[in-house]
Amino acid sequence: xxxxxxxxxxxxxxxxxxxxxxxxxxxxxxxxxxxxxxxxxxxxxxxxxxxxxxxxxxxxxxxxxxxxxxxxxxxxxxxxxxxxxxxxxxxxxxxxx
Amino acid sequence: xxxxxxxxxxxxxxxxxxxxxxxxxxxxxxxxxxxxxxxxxxxxxxxxxxxxxxxxxxxxxxxxxxxxxxxxxxxxxxxxxxxxxxxxxxxxxxxxxxxxxxxxxxxxxxxxxxxxxxxxxxxxxxxxxxxxxxxxxxxxxxxxxxxxxxxxxxxxxxxxxxxxxxxxxxxxxxxxxxxxxxxxxxxxxxxxxxxxxxxxxxxxxxxxxxxxxxxxxxxxxxxxxxxxxxxxxxxxxxxxxxxxxxxxxxxxxxxxxxxxxxxxxxxxxxxxxxxxxxxxxxxxxxxxxxxxxxxxxxxxxxxxxxxxxxxxxxxxxxxxxxxxxxxxxxxxxxxxxxxxxxxxxxxxxxxxxxxxxxxxxxxxxxxxxxxxxxxxxxxxxxxxxxxxxxxxxxxxxxxxxxxxxxxxxxxxxxxxxxxxxxxxxxxxxxxxxxxxxxxxxxxxxxxxxxxxxxxxxxxxxxxxxxxxx
Ligand SMILES: Cc1cc2nc3c(=O)[nH]c(=O)nc-3n(C[C@H](O)[C@@H](O)[C@H](O)COP(=O)(O)OP(=O)(O)OC[C@H]3O[C@@H](n4cnc5c(N)ncnc54)[C@H](O)[C@@H]3O)c2cc1C
Ligand code: FES
Numbered sequence: 001x002x003x004x005x006x007x008x009x010x011x012x013x014x015x016x017x018x019x020x021x022x023x024x025x026x027x028x029x030x031x032x033x034x035x036x037x038x039x040x041x042x043x044x045x046x047x048x049x050x051x052x053x054x055x056x057x058x059x060x061x062x063x064x065x066x067x068x069x070x071x072x073x074x075x076x077x078x079x080x081x082x083x084x085x086x087x088x089x090x091x092x093x094x095x096x097x
Numbered sequence: 098x099x100x101x102x103x104x105x106x107x108x109x110x111x112x113x114x115x116x117x118x119x120x121x122x123x124x125x126x127x128x129x130x131x132x133x134x135x136x137x138x139x140x141x142x143x144x145x146x147x148x149x150x151x152x153x154x155x156x157x158x159x160x161x162x163x164x165x166x167x168x169x170x171x172x173x174x175x176x177x178x179x180x181x182x183x184x185x186x187x188x189x190x191x192x193x194x195x196x197x198x199x200x201x202x203x204x205x206x207x208x209x210x211x212x213x214x215x216x217x218x219x220x221x222x223x224x225x226x227x228x229x230x231x232x233x234x235x236x237x238x239x240x241x242x243x244x245x246x247x248x249x250x251x252x253x254x255x256x257x258x259x260x261x262x263x264x265x266x267x268x269x270x271x272x273x274x275x276x277x278x279x280x281x282x283x284x285x286x287x288x289x290x291x292x293x294x295x296x297x298x299x300x301x302x303x304x305x306x307x308x309x310x311x312x313x314x315x316x317x318x319x320x321x322x323x324x325x326x327x328x329x330x331x332x333x334x335x336x337x338x339x340x341x342x343x344x345x346x347x348x349x350x351x352x353x354x355x356x357x358x359x360x361x362x363x364x365x366x367x368x369x370x371x372x373x374x375x376x377x378x379x380x381x382x383x384x385x386x387x388x389x390x391x392x393x394x395x396x397x398x399x400x401x402x403x404x405x406x407x408x409x410x411x412x413x414x415x416x417x418x419x420x421x422x423x424x425x426x427x428x429x430x431x432x433x434x435x436x437x438x439x440x441x442x443x444x445x446x447x448x449x450x451x452x453x454x455x456x457x458x459x460x461x462x463x464x465x466x467x468x469x470x471x472x473x474x475x476x477x478x479x480x481x482x483x484x485x486x487x488x489x490x491x492x493x494x495x496x497x498x499x500x501x502x503x504x505x506x507x508x509x510x511x512x513x514x515x516x517x518x519x520x521x522x523x524x525x526x527x528x529x530x531x532x533x534x535x536x537x538x539x540x541x542x543x544x545x546x547x548x549x550x551x552x553x554x555x556x557x558x559x560x561x562x563x564x565x566x
Contacts, residue, residue: 001233001255001354005248005274008154024247026152028140031247039335040232046479050334052232056239057145058138058187059220059364059513060476072545076242077185079140 002034014084023080030056030063030075033086041065041075042089064089099183101204101553108132110425111197111210112180113188113367116144117168117411118403119216120175122418122425127180129426129433134208135175136186136199138544141246142172144218144403145238146411149246160273161245162266164411171415190541191215191371193396198541205550212398212425215368216418219361219404222383222461223518224259225468227329229357230476233336237358241267250276251354256339258328259358260285261459262309267358268316280350281322282341284359286462296454303451323348326462330355359461363405366513369539372396377532380456381408382466383517384536390442391424392417400424408456413448416441466518467525474522475515477508485519489526496520496537 009024016038023032030053033041040050042064053063056076063075066087075086108131112123115137127133135142143150147168155161175182183201190198195210221238228234237257243249250271255278257268268281300306316322327347329340339352362383365375374387374395385407392400402421403414420442423435468474468482475485480503488502496519499505505519516537524534 001251001253002243002249003252003276005160005244005250006154006156008156008248024154026149026154027247031243031249034243035247035249044479049230049479050232051230051476052335053235054239054476055221055236056242057220060236061508062476077138077140077187079185 001037001039004035012080012082014080014082014086016086017088025080027080028056028076029065029067029073029078029080029084029086032080033065033075038088040088043091045091048091098185099181099201101199101201101206104134104183104199104206104208105132107209108134108211109429110134110212110214110422111136111195111208112214112216113191113197114144114216114218114403114405115139115142115175115182115184116216116218116403117146117171117415118218118405118418118421119144119214120171120418121415122214122216122402122422123180123182124171124175124178125419125422125435126425127178129422129435130430131426133178133180135180135182136188136197137182137184138187139184141184142175142182143168144414145242146414147172148242153245154248155245155274161270165245187544188367189544189546191367191399191543192541193372193399195398198546200546200550203547203550204553205546207554210398211429213400214418214421214425215371215399215401215405216403216414217364217367217405218414219408220364220513222359222362222466223515224357224359224461224465225472225474225482225515225518226357226465227470227472228331228336230473230479231330231332231336232334233332233353234330234355234357237264237267237356238361240354240356241270244270244274250274251356252277253353254279254351255354255356256280256282256350256352257356257358258282258284258325258339258341260461261358261360262305262312262455263361264358265309265312265316267356268320269312272316272319278320279352281316281320282325282328282339283322284325284328284462284465285459286326287324289458289460292460293454293457296451296457300451300454305451305455326464328465359465360459361404361408362517363407364513365405365536366539366543368394368399368401368405369536370541370543371399373399373401375536377530378407380453380460382460382521382531383408384531392421393424409448409452413445416445416448420445467521468518474518475503475505475508478504480505482522485522486526489523493523494527495523495534499523
């Protein structure tokens with residue numbers, strides 16, 4: 001869906017569900033997922049439908065992921081950090097836990 | 098990086114939001130000698146228009162355009178002004194006594210402010226079409242954000258749909274960056290010209306005219322533009338194709354990315370939670386705060402500047418921020434010298450030229466604001482248009498009551514992304530106006546906050562405030 005215009009920014013190693021992906025300094029978690037071609041980041045609590053980041057500006061809460069063990073973080077507002085472990089979420093109801 | 102523990106317990110001025118309005122306000126106030134702190138929840142300042150202005154990897158200036166790079170000066174001015182600028186700082190509460198609840202890297206604080214300027218800007222109007230929750234469907238603003246901040250460009254089968262100046266700007270930016278767009282689906286109704294025409298002379302004299310024409314030509318030279326009055330995203334686990342049409346004609350186009358845009362509306366959540374009075378704007382089809390000419394709200398000491406005060410654009414946002422800051426300085430430090438208010442007001446007035454034409458011309462069609470059937474209205478709680486309409490028919494009079502019926506508005510986004518849709522649907526169904534129906538009653542926290550964040554409030558401070566209020 002997306003390509004990087006230029007490979008600027010230092011490489012930052014993060015894992016998504018245990019798998020290494022190549023992020024860049026300046027990425028948010030949501031942007032790193034998009035750049036890596038990961039097509040959804042969670043499933044909904046109501047119907048279990050897959051969802052992906054939608055607004056990328058902190059409004060829609062579609063980008064909720066678990067970051068370093070903390071659930072339901074807004075991936076589009078969290079900058080990546082070396083060694084960060086991101087997990088996609090399945091139907092977790094509560095936000096901000 | 099500023100930590101929560103670096104914050105003072107109180108400031109003369111707290112500015113919420115670091116877009117053009119917030120940056121200009123903080124710079125002016127700090128320079129006049131007010132102790133000033135600015136909070137923005139994003140990783141960098143700039144707001145929407147100047148997103149990532151201090152670290153954008155897009156180095157070719159032609160891609161984002163000179164209007165983007167103009168933001169660098171504002172950011173530098175704010176930094177040099179002495180204002181404390183804190184990014185990654187989410188404001189989750191503001192009350193009428195101007196107590197500001199903020200959270201930075203998991204640590205929360207309650208900060209007292211003599212004056213508050215809310216500069217939380219705008220957000221994209223919800224654009225609920227069938228299938229808009231599928232992965233692969235994204236807001237156009239979202240695509241623009243990852244272009245500005247991370248240098249990501251669409252390179253698959255991309256369709257852009259909707260209307261308004263920002264949609265055309267994004268199309269041009271993607272193309273200049275070497276990205277691909279297969280089609281632009283223009284949803285603006287031709288009959289909008291009837292209302293817009295009266296404002297054409299003003300528009301022709303405004304700077305928007307030349308810029309707008311150039312953008313349209315640039316995009317049309319490279320991409321097919323198709324007028325549509327129906328739009329649907331189709332796929333199983335993700336977007337596979339876009340179905341669209343006009344009248345009886347229906348067409349399908351394979352796509353892996355559909356970008357939606359239907360203009361922007363003020364982000365009213367924080368102002369509403371603080372008790373600021375709002376009114377319906379029929380031309381722009383949104384709620385906006387009721388303000389005086391200095392952008393003071395109905396709550397003493399709280400003003401709203403920038404597009405959060407009603408959509409007027411990025412340059413106007415900065416001038417509005419300056420006017421609100423001058424009012425704050427005059428109230429707290431009348432002896433300090435400030436720029437000439439009349440000159441700032443004149444600049445602001447010039448910015449207003451041409452807006453009426455743009456607003457009327459780009460007014461989104463009813464069918465794209467008031468969906469039917471199984472189209473999801475509330476993305477968080479997966480409530481459909483039919484459910485909202487049926488509940489309105491049962492006698493539900495407003496969005497607050499709707500929460501009890503459908504949980505619609507109770508998910509984490511707290512109605513940000515569909516508040517307007519729900520209000521308009523209830524109004525349409527009950528034969529009344531959005532002004533009559535009203536909006537969600539919002540209470541703090543306006544953003545989800547964790548218990549551990551609350552627990553991180555310094556005890557003495559929390560206790561003192563609990564007793565005081
Ligand atoms: C996605 C999007 C893209 C846009 N792109 C352009 C563009 O390219 N060109 C253009 O001319 N106009 C653009 N606009 C229109 C925009 O409204 C501009 O006119 C301008 O950015 C408005 O400036 P502002 O200072 O009022 O607010 P904004 O620039 O919107 O800045 C508001 C800031 O407040 C912060 N904020 C919001 N809530 C909180 C909170 N609770 N706690 C802490 N911080 C908070 C946000 O992170 C944001 O940085 C865009 C709008 C949107 C929604
Ligand atoms: S993508 Fe919308 S909140 Fe993160």
